[in-house]
Amino acid sequence: MNAPPAKSRSETAYLREAKVVPGGSMRAAQWFKPHPPYAARGEGCWVIDIDGRRILDCANNFFSLIHGHAFSPILDAVHRAMAAGTAFGLPTESEILLAEALAARNPRMEQTRFCNSGTEAVLSALKAARAITGREGVGKFEGCYHGAYDWMEVSLDPSPANWNDESGNPASVRSNAGAPESVLRETVVLPYDDPLRCADILRRKGRTLAAIVVDPLASRAGTVPMSKETAAVLREACQRDGILLIADEVISFRLSFDGASRSFGLEPDLITTAKIIGGGLPIGAVSGSADLMSVFNHAEGKPKVAMGGTFSGNPLSMAAGLASLTHYSQSAIQRLNGLGDRLRNSVRDGFSAAGVEASFTGMGSLFRLHLGSANVTGYRTAYTSPEKTQLIRRIQFAMLDEGILLTPNCSGALSTPMTEAETSLIADKLVAVVAREVAGHERVAAG
Numbered sequence: 001m002n003a004p005p006a007k008s009r010s011e012t013a014y015l016r017e018a019k020v021v022p023g024g025s026m027r028a029a030q031w032f033k034p035h036p037p038y039a040a041r042g043e044g045c046w047v048i049d050i051d052g053r054r055i056l057d058c059a060n061n062f063f064s065l066i067h068g069h070a071f072s073p074i075l076d077a078v079h080r081a082m083a084a085g086t087a088f089g090l091p092t093e094s095e096i097l098l099a100e101a102l103a104a105r106n107p108r109m110e111q112t113r114f115c116n117s118g119t120e121a122v123l124s125a126l127k128a129a130r131a132i133t134g135r136e137g138v139g140k141f142e143g144c145y146h147g148a149y150d151w152m153e154v155s156l157d158p159s160p161a162n163w164n165d166e167s168g169n170p171a172s173v174r175s176n177a178g179a180p181e182s183v184l185r186e187t188v189v190l191p192y193d194d195p196l197r198c199a200d201i202l203r204r205k206g207r208t209l210a211a212i213v214v215d216p217l218a219s220r221a222g223t224v225p226m227s228k229e230t231a232a233v234l235r236e237a238c239q240r241d242g243i244l245l246i247a248d249e250v251i252s253f254r255l256s257f258d259g260a261s262r263s264f265g266l267e268p269d270l271i272t273t274a275k276i277i278g279g280g281l282p283i284g285a286v287s288g289s290a291d292l293m294s295v296f297n298h299a300e301g302k303p304k305v306a307m308g309g310t311f312s313g314n315p316l317s318m319a320a321g322l323a324s325l326t327h328y329s330q331s332a333i334q335r336l337n338g339l340g341d342r343l344r345n346s347v348r349d350g351f352s353a354a355g356v357e358a359s360f361t362g363m364g365s366l367f368r369l370h371l372g373s374a375n376v377t378g379y380r381t382a383y384t385s386p387e388k389t390q391l392i393r394r395i396q397f398a399m400l401d402e403g404i405l406l407t408p409n410c411s412g413a414l415s416t417p418m419t420e421a422e423t424s425l426i427a428d429k430l431v432a433v434v435a436r437e438v439a440g441h442e443r444v445a446a447g
């Protein structure tokens with residue numbers, strides 16, 4: 001990206017932060033060189049940085065702000081909750097209301113336990129599955145992100161040099177230095193878009209697994225919908241081998257009123273959610289049938305699995321989440337998903353009109369850019385060489401220069417304040433920026 005003017009307020013802020021925070025940022029995903037713009041405030045689908053620049057926000061705090069920024073029903077609900085006190089060592093009625101709202105949307109979410117992040121939700125669901133089945137192994141799909149829990153961090157970002165084991169199946173690859181060998185052994189890595197291989201692996205290893213975790217619109221693995229065939233393999237293996245299916249809908253819950261699983265033909269035992277169900281405040285949730293969720297039940301003595309923390313079910317997240325879901329109605333979802341369909345079509349048409357080799361995956365209000373001619377079906381076809389990763393990053397910066405914020409891998413999400421005006425702007429700018437950056441890259445490559 002073009003460097004912002006020297007001594008901008010964002011630059012000054014970054015230089016201060018770099019002294020007290022490793023890497024100068026709390027999250028790698030929101031950092032880039034020379035420094036990110038620092039946010040001052042948000043208004044609907046716009047964020048205004050501390051230098052006064054207005055940016056169309058397609059990152060939405062990594063897809064957690066379904067109603068954009070400062071949505072007044074959420075602000076009102078939080079103000080009311082806050083005025084009554086921020087947290088108590090007692091339950092509040094607000095946690096009942098949010099758990100009831102989830103149950104009303106999806107009968108598979110009969111009971112819920114809240115926590116404060118998607119990571120906690122997934123790790124709690126996995127602990128539950130291990131306690132219920134008495135097994136230690138877990139299955140996950142290659143390249144898929146499910147938060148920062150050791151088993152779920154296996155094979156987050158393998159490369160062609162290490163992604164196969166000796167039989168040509170996905171290997172269990174360490175993502176963080178120091179991850180124990182035992183964790184690698186206990187994690188069975190599945191191919192998202194190779195149902196035959198997936199079935200074969202599960203036939204051999206299924207009986208060792210407590211759970212398989214699946215995000216049916218795997219964002220890190222390409223933001224491509226899971227195929228019917230892979231979904232059928234999961235259903236069959238779970239039924240045959242007594243494996244619990246955990247649908248990680250931390251992002252994909254937004255796809256429809258009752259979440260993502262049903263439209264993919266999945267019948268999850270446990271569902272993990274976070275992000276939009278917290279209305280912009282920290283949240284996570286594990287939901288399932290009363291029978292399975294009784295694993296957390298402390299009312300009859302020590303539960304099989306303890307789940308709870310200082311801010312679990314805190315009234316601010318509960319109030320914000322309830323307002324968020326209340327306004328994410330069937331009609332709001334339909335309108336937003338329609339905008340997403342039109343955006344994807346218009347970007348794809350734009351790429352073919354401009355002769356650009358790129359694709360644009362996604363579903364509902366979620367989208368992601370891929371460069372090249374490959375038909376992206378999962379992690380391996382979405383995989384980019386370090387050189388192409390840099391080009392994607394340059395496109396992210398160029399889009400920011402045009403006033404549009406995407407995530408580092410050029411994915412994005414729509415929010416309910418957006419209209420055709422914003423999605424047309426995104427499509428026009430994206431097609432122009434990708435065409436220009438790809439052409440520039442090809443010129444340099446041709447020498």
Ligand SMILES: Cc1ncc(COP(=O)(O)O)c(C=O)c1O
Binds near residue numbers: 062118
């Ligand atoms: C599918 C999925 N699961 C889990 C998580 C972890 O959620 P959190 O960042 O709230 O811990 C994420 C975060 O992006 C996610 O995308």
